[in-house]
Amino acid sequence: MARRAKGFVSSNREKAMLAKPYSLAVRAVIRNEHGHCLLLRRANACKRFVGRWELPGGKMDPGETFDAALRREVTEETGLSVEVLGVAGAFGFEMEKVRVATLCMETAVIGGTFALSEEHDKHAWIPMAQLLDYDLTDGWSDLARSWAARG
Helix, strand or coil, X not given: CCCCCCCCCCCHHHHHHHHCCEEEEEEEEEECCCCCEEEEEECCCCXXXXXXXXXXXXXXXXXXXXXXXXXXXXXXHHCEEEEEEEEXXXXXXXXXXXXXXXXXXXXXXXXXXXXXXXCEEEEEEECHHHHHHCCECCCXXXXXXXXXXXX
């Protein structure tokens, strides 16, 4: 296998990829007593992914740890307080100006009263095997497929 010289970029696509910074996002896998996963549908007020389904979560603020960001985002979007239990998976996708690396964490609800934020207009508790029946936001179909296969 031929090796590329250090720092050598061979295509315009690679140059564009290197120019895009990475952004880190976090998502919560929240399950109810039946093992169903909470999905939220993006509202018309959103700039991107309107009408598509996602896990609660979002971008991290500068200097914020991923677990603090996850707890903050979940509370902002759902009114719930969660405890972070462990890593559920990760995925990445590209947007116009940034590449997004997303860390998904298993969580448990420890408090709060459920209420949707203005970012979302609907929610659903979905059996893991049915995740792919929904129009999911970019990037996490492969991860959802692996979760669905495990049930």
